[in-house]
Amino acid sequence: xxxxxxxxxxxxxxxxxxxxxxxxxxxxxxxxxxxxxxxxxxxxxxxxxxxxxxxxxxxxxxxxxxxxxxxxxxxxxxxxxxxxxxxxxxxxxxxxxxxxxxxxxxxxxxxxxxxxxxxxxxxxxxxxxxxxxxxxxxxxxxxxxxxxxxxxxxxxxxxxxxxxxxxxxxxxxxxxxxxxxxxxxxxxxxxxxxxxxxxxxxxxxxxxxxxxxxxxxxxxxxxxxxxxxxxxxxxxxxxxxxxxxxxxxxxxxxxxxxxxxxxxxxxxxxxxxxxxxxxxxxxxxxxxxxxxxxxxxxxxxxxxxxxxxxxxxxxxxxxxxxxxxxxxxxxxxxxxxxxxxxxxxxxxxxxxxxxxxxxxxxxxxxxxxxxxxxxxxxxxxxxxxxxxxxxxxxxxxxxxxxxxxxxx
Amino acid sequence: xxxxxxxxxxxxxxxxxxxxxxxxxxxxxxxxxxxxxxxxxxxxxxxxxxxxxxxxxxxxxxxxxxxxxxxxxxxxxxxxxxxxxxxxxxxxxxxxxxxxxxxxxxxxxxxxxxxxxxxxxxxxxxxxxxxxxxxxxxxxxxxxxxxxxxxxxxxxxxxxxxxxxxxxxxxxx
Numbered sequence: 006x007x008x009x010x011x012x013x014x015x016x017x018x019x020x021x022x023x024x025x026x027x028x029x030x031x032x033x034x035x036x037x038x039x040x041x042x043x044x045x046x047x048x049x050x051x052x053x054x055x056x057x058x059x060x061x062x063x064x065x066x067x068x069x070x071x072x073x074x075x076x077x078x079x080x081x082x083x084x085x086x087x088x089x090x091x092x093x094x095x096x097x098x099x100x101x102x103x104x105x106x107x108x109x110x111x112x113x114x115x116x117x118x119x120x121x122x123x124x125x126x127x128x129x130x131x132x133x134x135x136x137x138x139x140x141x142x143x144x145x146x147x148x149x150x151x152x153x154x155x156x157x158x159x160x161x162x163x164x165x166x167x168x169x170x171x172x173x174x175x176x177x178x179x180x181x182x183x184x185x186x187x188x189x190x191x192x193x194x195x196x197x198x199x200x201x202x203x204x205x206x207x208x209x210x211x212x213x214x215x216x217x218x219x220x221x222x223x224x225x226x227x228x229x230x231x232x233x234x235x236x237x238x239x240x241x242x243x244x245x246x247x248x249x250x251x252x253x254x255x256x257x258x259x260x261x262x263x264x265x266x267x268x269x270x271x272x273x274x275x276x277x278x279x280x281x282x283x284x285x286x287x288x289x290x291x292x293x294x295x296x297x298x299x300x301x302x303x304x305x306x307x308x309x310x311x312x313x314x315x316x317x318x319x320x321x322x323x324x325x326x327x328x329x330x331x332x333x334x335x336x337x338x339x340x341x342x343x344x345x346x347x348x349x350x351x352x353x354x355x356x357x358x359x360x361x362x363x364x365x366x367x368x369x370x371x372x373x374x375x376x377x378x379x380x381x382x383x384x385x386x387x388x389x390x391x392x393x394x395x396x397x398x399x400x401x402x403x404x405x406x407x408x409x410x411x412x413x
Numbered sequence: 414x415x416x417x418x419x420x421x422x423x424x425x426x427x428x429x430x431x432x433x434x435x436x437x438x439x440x441x442x443x444x445x446x447x448x449x450x451x452x453x454x455x456x457x458x459x460x461x462x463x464x465x466x467x468x469x470x471x472x473x474x475x476x477x478x479x480x481x482x483x484x485x486x487x488x489x490x491x492x493x494x495x496x497x498x499x500x501x502x503x504x505x506x507x508x509x510x511x512x513x514x515x516x517x518x519x520x521x522x523x524x525x526x527x528x529x530x531x532x533x534x535x536x537x538x539x540x541x542x543x544x545x546x547x548x549x550x551x552x553x554x555x556x557x558x559x560x561x562x563x564x565x566x567x568x569x570x571x572x573x574x575x576x577x578x579x580x581x582x583x584x585x586x
Contacts, residue, residue, distance in 0.1 A: 047534060107446065115546055138543060142469045151476020153449065175481060182477075199543060304427070 011293045013132045054267045055085040068316035095255035107161030112260035114154035119268045127202050129284045129296030140201040163250035170248035174239040180330045184338040185226035191219045205283035212281045218341050219367045221281045227272040234319040273308040324395045337375050428454035441487050449480045
């Protein structure tokens with residue numbers, strides 16, 4: 006084992022030998038190393054978030070023809086650190102009539118639900134937290150805990166707007182889980198396992214080539230799960246004042262904020278792992294540390310795509326969002342699953358090119374079908390333009406003649 | 414006492430306490446939240462038994478879906494947020510008697526049940542494979558019939574839900 010080729014297992018091995026040399030029992034050493042690993046991953050993720058927030062604001066600024074943060078440090082790079090310090094010093098406000106335990110538990114649970122996903126992600130062939138055989142289910146189940154956090158926040162705040170916001174957020178999250186879970190069955194089918202390590206190992210050719218439609222559905226659903234534009238109805242200033250987090254201030258609000266940004270990046274990681282081949286790339290067998298670099302590059306590309314969507318598209322209305330989910334994505338996901346299973350089973354896996362060709366053709370057909378479905382749906386339900394009566398504006402041609410003459 | 418046993422005792426205490434609280438809490442919504450804690454505790458017990466599939470499904474189905482459904486239903490009831498009604502009604506005494514009889518019966522019958530007398534060995538990697546579970550559910554000599562019957566029951570529930578929620582066209586006009 007060589008430090009340069011594969012540093013993390015080398016360090017773990019060295020630490021184990023060192024601690025065993027001190028005469029500690031092997032169980033204790035393993036527990037200690039797991040603890041250290043967990044603390045390092047959580048700390049790394051949280052500190053990384055400060056950079057993510059800066060990057061997101063800067064890139065968002067460029068997309069919208071603004072500068073973004075540009076005051077603190079070169080290119081405003083320390084802006085998030087300044088914001089963090091400000092949020093530390095802000096007052097904790099506990100509104101009257103809150104339910105203490107749910108109110109204070111909600112922000113912790115929100116961050117924990119995101120960080121727990123990092124426990125099962127394989128960062129390279131040899132670097133991963135827990136290699137459980139149901140990692141995909143674990144990721145979805147942990148999403149359920151995030152919903153619980155939103156409910157607790159909405160209920161604990163003793164505020165009607167917060168409660169309404171929480172209901173709406175949870176309705177959105179639960180709805181979009183349905184096509185997401187259906188589509189996730191396709192990678193499970195291809196790799197024959199629910200463990201993320203096995204799924205990555207099965208992707209010598211990434212699954213995005215085998216199942217592009219499933220990939221797109223998963224991508225849309227994961228944006229919706231993040232609650233980002235165009236699905237940012239979780240926080241609707243004009244309708245709900247703010248959303249489920251209206252009563253939070255200071256660090257507690259900061260926790261929700263961090264959870265939001267970290268969740269976006271985490272879902273980019275999950276997408277990379279499941280559909281883009283994770284750490285797979287040329288030369289990873291000789292040099293496993295390269296896998297981490299490939300993973301990072303792929304994740305950043307996906308993250309950039311998410312940002313591009315976030316900062317360029319306007320938001321959906323709630324009924325449009327639900328219609329998109331239940332009338333288009335869910336049926337499409339079901340059909341995709343059935344058709345992919347049939348085609349994939351009928352072609353022997355040794356004929357890789359034939360298999361890919363057949364799957365790609367089927368996926369193109371599915372995509373055309375979906376397009377027809379959307380067009381037909383639009384024909385049946387034309388978009389109703391909801392506007393008030395045209396009001397007279399102070400345009401020159403409407404102005405009374407007297408004023409016109411005065412203006413001249 | 415090993416670390417595992419200490420963990421088990423703590424988890425069991427949490428599960429028992431939160432189950433009792435979920436029955437005796439004054440506000441309905443608190444009962445629902447205590448119930449969620451009890452379900453999470455059961456998931457931890459599953460995880461300690463190395464049944465990771467069941468642990469994850471417990472969180473996925475119960476916490477992710479059923480608990481949220483219960484909370485939604487609770488909040489739709491009358492005065493759910495400030496309800497401080499009486500926790501006991503006329504049936505309490507009868508229920509208590511019936512429940513104690515069932516509990517005593519369970520304890521007596523489980524005490525003489527052979528598999529509980531000695532410690533079971535840890536599951537092998539072969540048994541922990543989720544594929545085994547899938548095969549058992551679909552194999553002809555396995556649990557195909559119960560599995561299919563459950564599917565039909567769920568389908569009936571789905572259709573029923575759609576029927577109840579369906580907005581009839583003539584009513585709309």
